[in-house]
Amino acid sequence: MKNSIAKTTLNRGITLPSLIFIIGICLSTVLFPTATSAYLDLVKEFLFVNLNWIYVWSVTLFVLFLLFLMFSKYGKIRLGSNGSKPEYSFFSWISMLFAAGMGIGLMFFSVAEPISHYSSGVFGTNDFMNQAKGAQMYTFFHWGIHAWAIYGVVGLALGYFAYRYKLPLSLRSCFYPLLKDRINGKWGDAVDVFALCSTFFGITTTLGFGVVQINSGLKTLNIVPDTSFSSQLIIVAILITMSIFSATSGVNKGVKILSQLNVVTVLLLLFFVLFCGPTVFLIGSFTEGLGDYINNFFGLTFNTHVYESETLPWFYNWTILYWAWWISWSPYVGLFIARISRGRTIQEFIAAVLIIPALFNFIWMTVFGNSAIWFDVNEANGALSAMAHNADQLMFLFLDYLPFTEIVSYAVVIIIVIFFVTYADSGILVMNGIATKNAEKSPKWQMLFWGILLAVMALLLLNAGGLQALQTMTLITALPFAVIMLLFCVSLMKGLIIDQKYYDQNYSVATVPWSGEFWKERLKTIVSFKDRNAVAVFLGRTAKPAFEELKEEFEGNGIEAKINMADKPERIEIEIKHDVVNNFIYGVKIHSKMVSEFMVQEENLPDLDDSKTYYPKAYFGDEREGYDVQYFTKTELISDVLKHYERFIKLISEKQNEMFISSNYNKNK
Structure with a gap:
């Protein structure tokens, strides 16, 4: 000893x-x-x-x-x-x-x-x-x-x-x-x-x-x-x-x-x-x-x-x-x-x-x-x-x-x-x-x-x-x-x-409209990491049909809506124009983020070849911070757009917000 x-x-x-x-x-x-x-x-x-x-x-x-x-x-x-x-x-x-x-x-x-x-x-x-x-x-x-x-x-x-x-x-x-x-x-x-x-x-x-x-x-x-x-x-x-x-x-x-x-x-x-x-x-x-x-x-x-x-x-x-x-x-x-x-x-x-x-x-x-x-x-x-x-x-x-x-x-x-x-x-x-x-x-x-x-x-x-x-x-x-x-x-x-930011982070926004249906597909999405092409597929197969269905329904209620999308899809958005107040815009774009080295080296997760991954991120016309929508189905994405449109209608209907929402932004766009 x-x-x-x-x-x-x-x-x-x-x-x-x-x-x-x-x-x-x-x-x-x-x-x-x-x-x-x-x-x-x-x-x-x-x-x-x-x-x-x-x-x-x-x-x-x-x-x-x-x-x-x-x-x-x-x-x-x-x-x-x-x-x-x-x-x-x-x-x-x-x-x-x-x-x-x-x-x-x-x-x-x-x-x-x-x-x-x-x-x-x-x-x-x-x-x-x-x-x-x-x-x-x-x-x-x-x-x-x-x-x-x-x-x-x-x-x-x-x-x-x-x-x-x-x-x-x-x-x-x-x-x-x-x-x-x-x-x-x-x-x-x-x-x-x-x-x-x-x-x-x-x-x-x-x-x-x-x-x-x-x-x-x-x-x-x-x-x-x-x-x-x-x-x-x-x-x-x-x-x-x-x-x-x-x-x-x-x-x-x-x-x-x-x-x-x-x-x-x-x-x-x-x-x-x-x-x-x-x-x-x-x-x-x-x-x-x-x-x-x-x-x-x-x-x-x-x-x-x-x-x-x-x-x-x-x-x-x-x-x-x-x-x-x-x-x-x-x-x-x-x-x-x-x-x-x-x-x-x-x-x-x-x-x-x-x-x-x-x-x-x-x-x-x-x-x-x-x-x-x-x-x-x-x-x-x-x-x-x-x-x-x-x-x-x-x-x-x-x-x-x-x-x-x-x-x-x-x-x-x-x-x-x-x-x-x-x-x-x-x-x-x-x-x-x-x-x-x-x-x-x-x-x-x-x-x-x-x-x-x-x-x-x-x-x-x-x-x-x-x-x-x-x-x-x-x-x-x-x-x-x-x-x-x-x-x-x-x-x-x-x-x-x-x-x-860590402690302010709440449950994913995706969980709010989710009923639990299609949970196996959601689990697969949660544990997988996407490249740019995979997110582009999401824009074409989920976001685009959702926005097209919304556009048709808006027009059925007398509201003119427009879908903006480039030939090579990096983003897609639905826009409702207004003459007096700012336009309502809800869009989804391809976004990238760096992944922690610990995640790359973790053996108890699916393999990740690169430290960069891609995901579809929502964005809005008033430039609020968007979020990840990769878990949304077409119906859930429609529900999310309507949630933000309801907020938009509520804001523009309140008199105290007149100066904030009335601008020449749309005319100069």
């Missing part, structure tokens, strides 16, 4: 190239930090300055695409079979959405970003209200619907193709309508390698910044003596061990419990700051800030600051950097969101992902950011603004102006620790899922492997000062992935259209 440790679910075609690239990039930033950082900064600056419009347009299209789907007929489609139910309760689902999407970033930037905008002078005036309003509006913009639309596109595409099409929960599956079975080859491996590297880089840099903030908080509380590498080594060792333990417990235990615990502690902290800070000012500023965000939504969305050259550096270093950062994070967050969203409708998914986390971000950023600005003006005499460049310390400096500072600081450190563990354990699960093509059950040593790799690389980068270079690398990879995400939208739309 083989040792279970030797077993692995890792896919070599994905794992080996990814590890070579990840370790190579990390070592280059560690061994040559200055040169690597300088080179990557040049590339990033070129992209941000010359190609920033790609980021702007991509994010804009993601928002518009999701809003369209939410309000369209496709919104009712489930991420799973039609009868599937959500796997998690609404509270658990939202808790995990929130924890995976923003977490540490909210703790790191909730005070730092508003204070940075407020103190930068980028809004053109030092007036308190204008500066504070501008800082709040752009903070909302960077942490609102646009950020979550990026995550939503990836998560929705993954969830749809995984649970609806029964494909692996892998980025390669999002290309199925475009690549078909080629997603299982080198193209699919390349997409997954890109996703794994991007996920690793994003998690490593974010966890590195989280360690720095935790270290700063512990130093403030005098738990550790300094912010040295040795302190960070101990912090990483403890937290990664907790993360590995949580990851090996699975989503249903570790991640779910930690996410719910975090939401509760975060809400307690939020209410504490709200009621102990400038409460009236915060409620008023949130109300006005939300209104400003809604009123300026499209202006902010399309603003490239091209007419405001003095604000362009700020635009590159904030808005474009954020769009690139969220895009680079989207494989990880999207995979995690998809993993927990089975059974949700597309409408429910989009509404929850776009609105609920964004609204919470607005509340959080208002309470912490605007409180910090208010304290900076009224009590700190600019002390917080002066420390705007020390983002990891700002949160703890801000807490000095609130009661129970030490207790609240401990609470903040605990929250950051839980966020850290939640990030890391969900990241370990996602990376292992990518590397194994979403294998159902992996040995626990693989979770240990990914956790140790994260810890080692984060510590090496922290020690060598290479985190900034790795972050820059992550931002650079966001540009090609933005293009990949646009293809996700195309692929998803193609899949949804096919999906909708």
Whole structure:
């Protein structure tokens, strides 16, 4: 019996190239930090300055695409079979959405970003209200619907193709309508390698910044003596061990419990700051800030600051950097969101992902950011603004102006620790899922492997000062992935259209007038495939006699009818002319369609020599979509013509349809 440790679910075609690239990039930033950082900064600056419009347009299209789907007929489609139910309760689902999407970033930037905008002078005036309003509006913009639309596109595409099409929960599956079975080859491996590297880089840099903030908080509380590498080594060792333990417990235990615990502690902290800070000012500023965000939504969305050259550096270093950062994070967050969203409708998914986390971000950023600005003006005499460049310390400096500072600081450190563990354990699960093509059950040593790799690389980068270079690398990879995400939208739309048509398809129209007589002949027709000559025979032997008999009967009732048919029959139609309204036309034409390769290869059906087959298709004078009439007998075809003629008479007899049906179409024909 083989040792279970030797077993692995890792896919070599994905794992080996990814590890070579990840370790190579990390070592280059560690061994040559200055040169690597300088080179990557040049590339990033070129992209941000010359190609920033790609980021702007991509994010804009993601928002518009999701809003369209939410309000369209496709919104009712489930991420799973039609009868599937959500796997998690609404509270658990939202808790995990929130924890995976923003977490540490909210703790790191909730005070730092508003204070940075407020103190930068980028809004053109030092007036308190204008500066504070501008800082709040752009903070909302960077942490609102646009950020979550990026995550939503990836998560929705993954969830749809995984649970609806029964494909692996892998980025390669999002290309199925475009690549078909080629997603299982080198193209699919390349997409997954890109996703794994991007996920690793994003998690490593974010966890590195989280360690720095935790270290700063512990130093403030005098738990550790300094912010040295040795302190960070101990912090990483403890937290990664907790993360590995949580990851090996699975989503249903570790991640779910930690996410719910975090939401509760975060809400307690939020209410504490709200009621102990400038409460009236915060409620008023949130109300006005939300209104400003809604009123300026499209202006902010399309603003490239091209007419405001003095604000362009700020635009590159904030808005474009954020769009690139969220895009680079989207494989990880999207995979995690998809993993927990089975059974949700597309409408429910989009509404929850776009609105609920964004609204919470607005509340959080208002309470912490605007409180910090208010304290900076009224009590700190600019002390917080002066420390705007020390983002990891700002949160703890801000807490000095609130009661129970030490207790609240401990609470903040605990929250950051839980966020850290939640990030890391969900990241370990996602990376292992990518590397194994979403294998159902992996040995626990693989979770240990990914956790140790994260810890080692984060510590090496922290020690060598290479985190900034790795972050820059992550931002650079966001540009090609933005293009990949646009293809996700195309692929998803193609899949949804096919999906909708499939489930909208009713029983064949041929079954409506059928009494069941001549069932043996009908079965023979159903399982046979026709060539063009066979359909031409149908036109001559079934459609033509039916129309001739109808013409005779119409004329017997005082109505002039005409049969139109070419010498070489490609189509035949019966036409009843009118002077005032459009002519009534019912015709049958030869139509072709491509047959699935599966049907061609199916042994339990009559042989099909070609992938193209032909059938007689009905068409109408008002250009409505026709249908297959190959099963109709002469009597049934007559019945079908009369059904449409009755509809025609009913339409032209209704006064409300006068403008629609009265035209010069017949006179110009």
